[in-house]
Amino acid sequence: xxxxxxxxxxxxxxxxxxxxxxxxxxxxxxxxxxxxxxxxxxxxxxxxxxxxxxxxxxxxxxxxxxxxxxxxxxxxxxxxxxxxxxxxxxxxxxxxxxxxxxxxx
Amino acid sequence: xxxxxxxxxxxxxxxxxxxxxxxxxxxxxxxxxxxxxxxxxxxxxxxxxxxxxxxxxxxxxxxxxxxxxxxxxxxxxxxxxxxxxxxxxxxxxxxxxxxxxxxxxxxxxxxxxxxxxxxxxxxxxxxxxxxxxxxxxxxxxxxxxxxxxxxxxxxxxxxxxxxxxxxxxxxxxxx
Numbered sequence: 001x002x003x004x005x006x007x008x009x010x011x012x013x014x015x016x017x018x019x020x021x022x023x024x025x026x027x028x029x030x031x032x033x034x035x036x037x038x039x040x041x042x043x044x045x046x047x048x049x050x051x052x053x054x055x056x057x058x059x060x061x062x063x064x065x066x067x068x069x070x071x072x073x074x075x076x077x078x079x080x081x082x083x084x085x086x087x088x089x090x091x092x093x094x095x096x097x098x099x100x101x102x103x104x105x
Numbered sequence: 106x107x108x109x110x111x112x113x114x115x116x117x118x119x120x121x122x123x124x125x126x127x128x129x130x131x132x133x134x135x136x137x138x139x140x141x142x143x144x145x146x147x148x149x150x151x152x153x154x155x156x157x158x159x160x161x162x163x164x165x166x167x168x169x170x171x172x173x174x175x176x177x178x179x180x181x182x183x184x185x186x187x188x189x190x191x192x193x194x195x196x197x198x199x200x201x202x203x204x205x206x207x208x209x210x211x212x213x214x215x216x217x218x219x220x221x222x223x224x225x226x227x228x229x230x231x232x233x234x235x236x237x238x239x240x241x242x243x244x245x246x247x248x249x250x251x252x253x254x255x256x257x258x259x260x261x262x263x264x265x266x267x268x269x270x271x272x273x274x275x276x277x278x279x280x
Contacts, residue, residue: 005222027194035137061238065238
């Protein structure tokens with residue numbers, strides 16, 4: 001385990017987070033917004049696991065408990081997010097996020 | 106043997122970055138969902154290399170097995186394949202790319218100034234040890250565990266309510 005540098009894990013998590021954030025911010029398709037959020041959550045989990053490996057003894061297990069909660073909440077988020085996506089898609093028949101600007105009018 | 110772990114880490118890191126790039130640039134949501142499966146499984150491999158086998162199994166079970174399955178199901182039900190006329194990016198996208206680029210630059214600078222190293226005394230996160238840390242009364246994780254259960258239940262009820270309203274409105278449209 002000591003052969004894998006902790007810094008490279010953090011750099012990988014950073015690159016994945018930035019790719020997920022770019023997906024959420026720049027894509028116009030509503031599905032890609034949700035997928036970008038999933039990528040960002042995974043990057044945060046990887047960062048937690050990578051940092052938990054920098055502690056010794058029982059403290060190295062603390063960082064492994066938080067991704068369990070994040071995975072469970074990501075399941076809840078995907079469930080409600082996709083239900084809302086179905087709901088708004090049925091009313092407007094479009095997955096373009098620009099089509100949902102009714103509150104602006 | 107130790108070099109093998111590093112080789113596997115580089116392999117999984119390359120696969121995961123490539124899959125995340127596919128999610129960013131894919132035209133069809135189903136291609137992006139398939140790339141997400143590759144991302145989840147390669148991250149699971151990285152968790153296994155980092156001595157967290159419980160999280161590796163959980164990642165495949167919940168993410169690749171349940172969440173992406175739900176996503177693919179909804180993509181296929183909504184038949185978003187017809188939506189080829191929506192452009193992938195618009196003029197604002199190039200400006201918005203500055204935000205992740207700025208975060209990347211700031212955090213790379215921070216990591217360069219404050220290096221972290223792995224501790225060889227770190228405990229392997231097996232199921233029983235992770236479970237003991239999860240239900241350790243002194244850290245208060247049990248309360249979090251109950252709160253997550255409540256959040257999952259409310260998400261379940263919320264999703265059913267949203268879907269039910271949807272069914273009612275479709276009935277009214279027909280009538």
